[in-house]
Amino acid sequence: MTSGIHVTSEIGKLKTVMLHRPGKEIENITPDYMERLLFDDIPYLPIAQKEHDYFAQTLRDQGIEVIYFEKLAAEALADEKIRHEFLERMIAESxxxxxxxxxxxxxxxxxxxxxxxxxxxxxxxxxxxxxxxxxxxxxxxxxxxxxxxxDPMPNAYFTRDPQASIGNGISINRMTFKARQRESLITEYIIKYNERFAGKVPVWRDRNHATHIEGGDELVLSNHVLAIGISQRTTADAIQDIAKNLFKDSDYDTIIAIHIPHNHAMMHLDTVFTMINYDQFTVHPAILDEDGKVDNWVLHPGKDGEITIEHHTDIKEVLKKALNKSEIDLIATGNGDKIIAPREQWNDGSNTLAIAPGEVVTYDRNYVSNDLLRKHGILVHEVRSSELSRGRGGPRCMSCPIVREDID
Ligand SMILES: NC(=O)NCCC[C@H](N)C(=O)O
Known part of the structure; x- marks a missing residue:
């Protein structure tokens, strides 16, 4: 067991990851409650669990330690006094x-x-x-x-979102919709009281805020660069707030805030843009204009705790500069086809989980995007996806990296 958190990139060899195996909460979704619970359909639980076990085993087969959110929570709450305080807060928030x-x-x-x-x-x-x-x-x-x-928490299997590992610390997120807000209260107790994390993990931003940020928008591009989506779920003021803390207390000195459409299909940056190698990214063409541009702002520490903000539109140039690369390969979801790209994006074709540089886990159903990744030299492990995908999240959404090896 490695203690604490260590994630200095999206692509360093994954050593430990946190998942949640979907449970009976999935069976508490009905057509009337679907929208409020942020689902578009009702997954068939036994198959969703089988698919999730297959996902976990795929990771274990690559030597990755898989730990479970629900188990870490139970360990954190073993002490009766802590459990009582947690229950009071959880019931109050309910x-x-x-x-x-x-x-x-x-x-x-x-x-x-x-x-x-x-x-x-x-x-x-x-x-x-x-x-x-x-x-x-x-x-x-x-x-x-x-x-x-x-209320049930059927989105708990998307462990990416209530928190985000950044460097040796974490952001414990104030989430946008009521359906998900209590998930990060569980994270708060895990980080505070599970002996794996207790006292070892700086909290870059806690959940006691009115402004929202979610882990699907928080991408760790290197040991000093983040990309964060300005999205349906993450507000610009929350990004500026976490930037202030990171610039003061961590090695992070660059945040690329990328504006994406504010809708359910593209709710987080990682549904349309992920890093899969030192210089390769997946991108859903719908976030780019006809010239391949997207509004983005680069934040750096300024004088006296101020933050400097520069506006850009050429994301390739911004990534090249921030990551010190001469070229960047943007790989279009569904090969950029008018029908295939939105269809595969809807089923998380852009939502790849990198487990090492140039090695990813993806849903099997996105076969056009997967073949294209292979053509670009990426090693792809496909996992089953008929039921899990009904929750609108893929392998990156379903995983919270806890430890990754550093990249050069
Ligand atoms: N990082 C992600 O994009 N997570 C997917 C979350 C899906 C979930 N049904 C939600 O709407 O929050």
Whole structure:
């Protein structure tokens, strides 16, 4: 076991990764709740789990240590006092700060063994799960059209987003939609109390903010350069805020903020742009204009804690300069075809997980993009994707690197 976090690139040999195996939370999605829960369809859980196990095994077969979010959480919450404090906060963030429902939830979840408690919180608590002994006005007037006292977290298998490993530290994210906001409370406890991380991981930005940032937008291009999407999920002011902290306390001195369309299909930068080698990236053509340009701003530390901001549109030139490369190979999703590119992007054809320079894990269904990657010299490990892809995230979204080897 390696302690702490060490991620100084998107592509350094992956040593340890955090996943979450989808559980019963997936079966708490119905057509009426899909939009609120950020799904477009209902995955078939047994197959989704099989596909996820295949993904985890593909990583293990490459010598990567796989650790699980839900297990790290249970370990972090072993102490009764910490567990009590966590439950109070989790229940408060689920809508019950005080009163009969809060007390009933405390009793119900507090009486479980810690792993069952964590799993149940992720799964969601239904109204009939809990007995409210002395009902109060809040519990009596509860909206019974909504079946949950505590909403399920079906997006928990996208471990990329609630946090992001950057250097030896982490950003614990204030997420945009209510459906995902409580996921990063679990991260907060893992980082604070799991002995693997406790006291060893600087938090570059915590979740106590009104402005939003999500891990799918945070790309670690090198040991001093980040790319961060200005997207549906990450706001420009949150980027400026994390920049201030990173420029002061870390080795990061360059942030390329890339503006992408603000929509569900392209919710994060990593759904349209990923790094797969020292000088190679996947890119969905829809983020570029007809001249291949995209608005981006490069942030650097200025004088007296100020930040300098330069506007650019030529992303190739910006990447060349930031990464000190003479050429950059941008590989178009679906080979840039009008039909294939959006179809494969929708199923995360751009969402590659690099496990070493020039070596990636991708969904098997994006065969045009995968073949193109191979033609560009990339080693591609395909994983199964019929059910997992229904949540709108691919191998990068489903993984949070904890340790990578440094690159030269
Ligand atoms: N990094 C990513 O792009 N993650 C995919 C998240 C999908 C999830 N259904 C969401 O809407 O947040």
């Amino acid at each position: 809508g019950y700060i005080a009163g009969a429902t809060k007390e009933a939830l405390m009793e119900y979840l507090g009486s479980m063994n810690v792993q069952d408690m964590v799993n149940k919180i992720i799964e969601g608590v239904r109204i009939e799960d809990v007995e409210i002994k002395n009902p109060d006005l809040q519990s009596l007037s509860e909206d019974t059209d909504w079946p949950f006292l505590m």
